Amino acid sequence: MATQYGQYGQHDQVGDGLGLFGHQDRSGPEYGRADAGRRRRLLPAGLREPFTARHWRELVYVVLGLPIGVLLFTFMITMLSLGAGLLVTFLGVPVLAAGLAAARGFGALERVRARGLLGLEVADPEPLRPRSRGAMAWMGAVLKSGTSWRQALYAVLQFPWAVFSFSVAVTVWSFGWSMLTYPLWFWVFPMYGGQGGLQLYGDEQHSVYLDNPFEIAVTALVGLLITLAAPWIVRALTTVDRLMVHGLLGPSSLGARVVELESDRGVVVDTASADLRRIERDLHDGAQARLVALAMDLGLAKEKLREDPRAAARMVDEAHGEVKTALQELRDLARGIHPAVLTDRGLDAALSSVASRCTVPVRVDVDLVERPAPAIEGIAYFTVSELLQNISKHSGARSASVDVWRAQDRLMLQVVDDGVGGADASGGGSGLAGLAGRLDAVDGILVVDSPVGGPTRVTAELPWRAEGAA
Known part of the structure; x- marks a missing residue:
């Protein structure tokens, strides 16, 4: 084996920022970045959350979910209804197969969207495996694939959830920011609308406006609370999306197990092939080479037996030693294959x-x-x-x-x-x-x-x- 154990520490020496008399030099760009990072950290995590890239990506995911959901739902319901209605004729089968194949394509796009905006890594499901070539075999594989039906189910279920999550997220976000920023734009009403502020209630005799400093401050405070809560509400909504994408658009547990077993089978085959090559190499370079040399030595000893018995005896003695060595190599080889003591x-x-x-x-x-x-x-x-x-x-x-x-x-x-x-x-x-x-x-x-x-x-x-x- 070529396993490498680590070597003792070879550390690259870098500047430690020490100037004359041991004082740290804080004028470099590294210290500037560190100080900027510390200044950013002065704002608590809860207050930073509405401005984080993660929150905006999740909000964009929810907003895009509505038009995408409308498209997926409309297409899938149309194809499933049309295919089911045409099943009395042969045309229903290719229509259903085409709809399910399109659902697989939409599923691939949704996995890309979830990966880019939610950071959700979902493996591709198992591919189609028609038993033979031709359109009929392909349609049969699509209709029998559980992956195709799960992705069609995602297209149907995603739409009502997209409507709900879009409504909640956009409402919370818009109300939070509009109330938080009301002190900046409430002057629009008296200047351009002829009113004292934002009207909360009004009838023929009474009217209530947000027009005094206390009411404006309370409105901004409520808006701040809603704005701070909005990222967590959006994250809770996208949690359901994560579960749907992972459960309906990823590989099934059975399919993942089949892929794993196929990979393991390849490892076993490769390992067995490597072991056979090792055994063949050990036999060829070890015991086989010694036995060939032994046969040649015994042949020479046989020829010298009458002419020079002492030389022949010496050669036979050396051959005897070679036999012992060859037997030991064969024992070691057998032990490497499967030792008798283990059995x-x-x-x-x-x-x-x-x-x-x-x-x-x-x-x-x-x-x-x-x-x-x-x-x-x-x-x-x-x-x-x-x-x-x-x-x-x-x-x-x-x-x-x-x-x-x-x-x-x-x-x-x-x-x-x-x-x-x-x-x-x-x-x-x-x-x-x-x-x-x-x-x-x-x-x-x-x-x-x-x-x-x-x-x-x-x-x-x-x-x-x-x-x-x-």
Whole structure:
């Protein structure tokens, strides 16, 4: 494995802003930005919210939802009604298929709108998979796809919610800002309308205006409260939109599981292919090459047997040593495929055998009442084996420990060493990343906790299946 453990701190030295006599130089642009940020932070978060970009994006999302909802609702109801009415003829099938296909396209646009304005990342649903080529196969795939019907349902349900959210958001926003800014524009009424202010009530005998300083101040205060509440009201409205987009326009749980299983199957196939190539390479470069050389040496010894018996005996003795080496290589290769001790005696004995070959002392503690399925047991064995190889090659540790136990329906593995740390499973192509991919292929998890300076703690979880279970 090519797992790279971290190296001790190589920190780039940057200027610390210290001038003469140790005083900090605050004249640079960095300090200017920091001071500006601190000045902005002087305004409490609640007062800043009406001016944040997030609030305005959410407000734009709600406002755009109404015309988009009208378009989607009108189109979808028209296509569904027309298609259902024409089902007595063959024309209803292509009309329904066209409507559902358009719903999938509208769904893609809505995911883009939600991503841009709400910051909501929703994966694309599973694509259509016609069983054959042709228009009939395509229409059948569209009509049978649950994704198509869910996106059509979104087009129908989004419209009434868009009407409600638009009405609430625009009303709250416009009332809040108009009341808050009333002291700035109330003079328009006496100057251009011939009235004393904004009329709240009026009949033939009485009229009430907002025209004195106290009433104007109260109006502005109420407007301030409404304006401060508006972002949270809009956010609550968009929460429903988030749920609708995520639930109706994203992949279904079944579809996501199918995609995950397809990916895991590819990982398993690639891993098996890599293991076969490794075995072929080890046989070709190791035992096979030694056996070929052994056959040649025995042939030469046979020719010299009569002419020079001592030389022939020496050659046979060397060939005997080569046979022992070839047998040891074959044993190591067989152990790398599936060790006999694992089959015969289980994880405790097999991991103890692996630990005895590690370059650092390893404590092994296996607490299992029963054995898991052979496949899970083999994955657990090779996971610990690779982690101990990493410790031997890269960690610089003085000791390590291996703990194995069962937690409900999970087989837990934990390998800890006191080395230099810095192990990283996120880098593509690293040994730990490959190991994490293998575990993920069987619904397993690999968690690496390895701060620079150590210690390194690698925890693996595997699904528990009892021995003999299907």
